[in-house]
Amino acid sequence: MKYNPYPYQAYAEQFVLDHPAVGLLLDMGLGKTVITLTAIFKLLYDYFTIDRVLVIAPKYPATETWPREIMKWDHLRGLTYAVAVGDTKERIAALQQGADITIVNVDVIPWLVDYYKRRWPFDCVVIDELSRFKSMKVWWKALRRVRKYITRIVGLTGTPAPNGLIDLWPQMYLLDGGAALGPTVTRYREQYFRASKYINGRPVDWVPKPDAETQIYSRLEGLCVSMMSDDYLQLPERLDVRHDIALPPEALAKYRQMERDMLLPYIIADREGLHQTDPASPVMINGTRYDSRDGYISAGSAGILANKLLQMTGGTAYDSEGRTAWLHDAKLDALEELIAEANGQPVLVFYGYKHELARIKKRFPAAVEVREPGAVERWNRGDIPVMLAHPASAGHGLNLQEGGHIAVWYSLPWSLELYQQANKRLHRMGQRSTVLIHHLVAAGTIDERVLEVLSGKAETQYGLLSALKARMENMRETQN
Numbered sequence: 001m002k003y004n005p006y007p008y009q010a011y012a013e014q015f016v017l018d019h020p021a022v023g024l025l026l027d028m029g030l031g032k033t034v035i036t037l038t039a040i041f042k043l044l045y046d047y048f049t050i051d052r053v054l055v056i057a058p059k060y061p062a063t064e065t066w067p068r069e070i071m072k073w074d075h076l077r078g079l080t081y082a083v084a085v086g087d088t089k090e091r092i093a094a095l096q097q098g099a100d101i102t103i104v105n106v107d108v109i110p111w112l113v114d115y116y117k118r119r120w121p122f123d124c125v126v127i128d129e130l131s132r133f134k135s136m137k138v139w140w141k142a143l144r145r146v147r148k149y150i151t152r153i154v155g156l157t158g159t160p161a162p163n164g165l166i167d168l169w170p171q172m173y174l175l176d177g178g179a180a181l182g183p184t185v186t187r188y189r190e191q192y193f194r195a196s197k198y199i200n201g202r203p204v205d206w207v208p209k210p211d212a213e214t215q216i217y218s219r220l221e222g223l224c225v226s227m228m229s230d231d232y233l234q235l236p237e238r239l240d241v242r243h244d245i246a247l248p249p250e251a252l253a254k255y256r257q258m259e260r261d262m263l264l265p266y267i268i269a270d271r272e273g274l275h276q277t278d279p280a281s282p283v284m285i286n287g288t289r290y291d292s293r294d295g296y297i298s299a300g301s302a303g304i305l306a307n308k309l310l311q312m313t314g315g316t317a318y319d320s321e322g323r324t325a326w327l328h329d330a331k332l333d334a335l336e337e338l339i340a341e342a343n344g345q346p347v348l349v350f351y352g353y354k355h356e357l358a359r360i361k362k363r364f365p366a367a368v369e370v371r372e373p374g375a376v377e378r379w380n381r382g383d384i385p386v387m388l389a390h391p392a393s394a395g396h397g398l399n400l401q402e403g404g405h406i407a408v409w410y411s412l413p414w415s416l417e418l419y420q421q422a423n424k425r426l427h428r429m430g431q432r433s434t435v436l437i438h439h440l441v442a443a444g445t446i447d448e449r450v451l452e453v454l455s456g457k458a459e460t461q462y463g464l465l466s467a468l469k470a471r472m473e474n475m476r477e478t479q480n
Helices: 007-018 032-045 059-072 088-095 106-119 138-149 165-176 185-192 212-220 249-261 302-314 330-341 354-363 375-380 416-423 446-468 472-479
Strands: 021-026 053-057 081-083 101-105 124-128 152-156 193-199 202-208 224-227 238-245 263-267 283-285 288-290 294-298 316-318 324-326 347-350 386-389 406-409 435-442
Touching (some): 007 021, 007 032, 007 224, 021 165, 032 152, 053 059, 053 106, 059 124, 081 088, 088 106, 101 106, 152 165, 165 185, 185 193, 202 212, 238 330, 302 316, 302 446, 316 354, 330 435, 354 386, 416 446
Parallel strands (some): 021 152, 021 224, 053 124, 081 101, 347 406
Antiparallel strands (some): 193 202, 283 288
16 A cells, blocks of 8 residues: 655654654554654665664554554565564564564563563664553563663653653653653652652652643653644544433442442342352351351452442442352443444443453343454454453554444543543544444442543643644744
């Protein structure tokens, strides 16, 4: 296929060519992959400034999206690539090919760094979905060890601050070694944030100081370029629809008890056959004896409680023995109504827990999981009436816009990144219809809070992207 870049794509490509360390904060659907590959091709074969490229990506983009994009475009012919995933033998075999581009998923990074040590051969590294390095976990630490051997680095993401500006430092440090936001995360926090919450005398939550956002944005101007799809693409309209669902009185009473006591005894029922085997012996809960036909849902911390409450709004929850306790069918019934209202049009359903997946599949036997072999192709042909996806498995690299335009959030994630990425599976270039995003919200429950949190995080991220986004008018004036 012939590549005719849009002006914004040509601008982003030139930004990569002009800067050894780059953050491309491009919204989903703007073509981050082809922009980066075009710049890589020129750096390899026109400018001869790099020798070998490592692309780090989530698993599906690593095995499917990047290879497909390399093979798709005429101007990239001649690029060689190898996908180093799988077991150790398969990885080593891929590495020994000496391809122009080696593609790995993020889990391989610690092994890869340890495999090469000081013989690190990749002078150019591309991090697809840079926001996965927002925490200083093992991937981040491993990549930091070899950062000094990397002469060019490109970070790609549409969600750089999914949980707020505090997430930026680890990502930007990998790009420029702390030049923009400081050499340590401690100094970054002290300079731009104040602690808003303490546990045992230690700060655990941070909020920006006055004018911190403006200062951070200005520090990133020479490092990052940001573009949002609304500015450059003519996408169909997207309508977000909230459905407030009243839980049955008995289920709501159980929810309130769990919310208050962090403990909910219940009688094990055979409803839908979802529970596992009954406990072998009685248990004592707060001095009360429960026999083998009883169980309890418990939460030992606020975080676990929030998770249990989210499960309960969906109608089921895991108990202390790992069995599934049935509570209500309110959301399941609402989902059935929405699917009926779709009148045969394909519906993409996002779920949060395995027991939700099991219940939805039982109610809708024709439903297909997105991870099943060939499911994406069948969906895009219109052969699947209901497709089920966990946002973590459908957040990156899946193009589902050809198969439908209706999505339903059975349960919402706390992660803004997962939420936005999942919605973009339908709302992207190639979509021909108005995209409907339905949210099933149990009234008066934690579901409402999750929506509020996602909205607040989105505002913070939008502010960052707006402050950094490229101005096409200025670009044209500079080029002219």
